[in-house]
Amino acid sequence: MTEWDRKIRDKKVTVGVLGLGYVGLPLVREFASAGIKVAGFDIDAKKVAVLNSGRSIIKHIAHSQVKRMVKAGLFRATTNMAGLKNVDAILVCVPTPLTQNREPDMQFIIGSSKTIAKYLRPGQLVVFESTTYPGTTRELVAPILQSSGL
Numbered sequence: 581m582t583e584w585d586r587k588i589r590d591k592k593v594t595v596g597v598l599g600l601g602y603v604g605l606p607l608v609r610e611f612a613s614a615g616i617k618v619a620g621f622d623i624d625a626k627k628v629a630v631l632n633s634g635r636s637i638i639k640h641i642a643h644s645q646v647k648r649m650v651k652a653g654l655f656r657a658t659t660n661m662a663g664l665k666n667v668d669a670i671l672v673c674v675p676t677p678l679t680q681n682r683e684p685d686m687q688f689i690i691g692s693s694k695t696i697a698k699y700l701r702p703g704q705l706v707v708f709e710s711t712t713y714p715g716t717t718r719e720l721v722a723p724i725l726q727s728s729g730l
């Protein structure tokens with residue numbers, strides 16, 4: 581068993597979810613319901629305030645579920661991206677709407693990658709959940725993350 585296996589087993593990891601929408605919030609709920617602490621990050625201050633007050637922002641997640649996670653200390657949302665340095669894994673769930681040419685608009689992936697690069701530290705896992713074309717991680721994201729010097 582590796583050090584990480586033990587940390588996960590003992591629920592000593594903290595997961596960061598960047599982008600608290602239709603994909604991000606259900607992910608938060610799954611980790612929290614397994615007893616894993618989740619830090620949520622979003623640029624939308626209104627959304628962050630609603631979530632921290634124990635209310636949901638999407639139909640298929642009940643207010644009571646959000647309230648329970650917040651009350652149990654398993655979930656807290658913030659717009660302060662500096663907190664990214666405190667999490668063990670960063671799951672990126674930002675939008676990739678289609679452009680007029682029906683190609684994914686990469687501005688949110690690029691923006692969030694730049695943010696992560698500022699706080700990235702050795703040992704962190706970064707996962708992109710957003711829908712995009714094959715090669716995005718290697719060709720677009722990795723060079724931005726490498727600008728951190730790692």
Ligand SMILES: NC(=O)c1ccc[n+]([C@@H]2O[C@H](COP(=O)([O-])OP(=O)(O)OC[C@H]3O[C@@H](n4cnc5c(N)ncnc54)[C@H](O)[C@@H]3O)[C@@H](O)[C@H]2O)c1
Pocket residue numbers: 598599600601602603604621622623624627673674675676677688691692695709710711712
């Ligand atoms: N909704 C679905 O059922 C579904 C299914 C499959 C795939 N996807 C894909 O998942 C991704 C996310 O979709 P969604 O429906 O959850 O989007 P959403 O619009 O519901 O949520 C995205 C969130 O990301 C936040 N955000 C944007 N830029 C950010 C940044 N730089 N840093 C932090 N937060 C930022 C937004 O404020 C918003 O709250 C998209 O690529 C989408 O195509 C969605």
